[in-house]
Amino acid sequence: MSPAEPSPYKESNIIYSCLDGTEKDLPEISDMIARFLSEPYHVYTYRHFVSKWPTLTILARDSQSSKLLGVVVSNIDDKLPSDMTSAEIDAYKRLRREHPGLSPSAEAESAGGLMNLLQAGAGPEAFGPATTDLALPVAPQLEHRRGYIAMLVVDPEARGLGIGRSLVSRVVENMRAAPGGCDEVVLEAETSNLAALRLYSSLGFQRTKFLSRYYLSTSDAYRLVLSLTDRDLK
Ligand SMILES: CC(C)(COP(=O)(O)OP(=O)(O)OC[C@H]1O[C@@H](n2cnc3c(N)ncnc32)[C@H](O)[C@@H]1OP(=O)(O)O)[C@@H](O)C(=O)NCCC(=O)NCCS
Numbered sequence: 001m002s003p004a005e006p007s008p009y010k011e012s013n014i015i016y017s018c019l020d021g022t023e024k025d026l027p028e029i030s031d032m033i034a035r036f037l038s039e040p041y042h043v044y045t046y047r048h049f050v051s052k053w054p055t056l057t058i059l060a061r062d063s064q065s066s067k068l069l070g071v072v073v074s075n076i077d078d079k080l081p082s083d084m085t086s087a088e089i090d091a092y093k094r095l096r097r098e099h100p101g102l103s104p105s106a107e108a109e110s111a112g113g114l115m116n117l118l119q120a121g122a123g124p125e126a127f128g129p130a131t132t133d134l135a136l137p138v139a140p141q142l143e144h145r146r147g148y149i150a151m152l153v154v155d156p157e158a159r160g161l162g163i164g165r166s167l168v169s170r171v172v173e174n175m176r177a178a179p180g181g182c183d184e185v186v187l188e189a190e191t192s193n194l195a196a197l198r199l200y201s202s203l204g205f206q207r208t209k210f211l212s213r214y215y216l217s218t219s220d221a222y223r224l225v226l227s228l229t230d231r232d233l234k
Helices: 028-036 043-052 087-096 111-119 139-143 165-176 194-202
Strands: 014-018 057-062 068-077 144-152 183-189 206-211 219-229
Touching: 014 043, 014 165, 028 043, 028 068, 028 144, 043 068, 057 165, 068 165, 087 111, 144 165, 194 219
Parallel strands: 144 183
Antiparallel strands: 014 057, 057 068, 068 144, 183 219, 206 219
């Protein structure tokens, strides 16, 4: 849309919602992404994001027409059982902080085993003797949890109204609020995508890596990272 053509949509009429855990919004989302993003995605990709992380896909709709005007699709990269609660994750983190040298016992060697121990109120004795060179196997996923923004798109007729910024800010807040929280948010953007690079930079994302010929189209990308541990989202 050229600057001479004002958007038919009004910022004050945009409503935001997360997925409700069903697949009812998937056809609209995949249609929008197929039309306006260059990379193709398989339906299984959407199903993974939607079923495991419904609060990390956020939709923007025009309240008058209900038309989908924008969407962000994201997840948290961890290998924990999805039913592990915040309290269990916190218990695990506390245990690791207070007893940094604990080695994994046979029972705690899988994430499921670990969860059983935590649910049973296990203390450090359940995790075997202290050593210096072993860590519990799921520790890296817990201690450095990474949110990943996979797709962001706004309908061309609704660009420039603040929808992109609002979708990203909202999804970052939901990552922070997810069980166990998130330490950073990561994504890739084409080096030529000035709109996306400016949007993310204005929210505090930093370029950490140049990825040569990253996309199927062979174009280059930057990896962008927002740390959630040392500062708040702008
Ligand atoms: C990138 C995209 C999501 C931005 O959505 P949007 O709703 O128009 O963005 P916003 O109105 O929230 O703008 C937020 C900021 O982004 C930047 N921005 C947005 N459009 C821009 C443009 N055309 N040129 C330069 N900067 C732009 C500006 O910094 C803007 O802040 P400002 O208005 O205070 O200057 C949208 O252009 C889009 O869908 N592009 C195609 C898909 C895509 O590239 N997705 C990102 C993949 S990484």
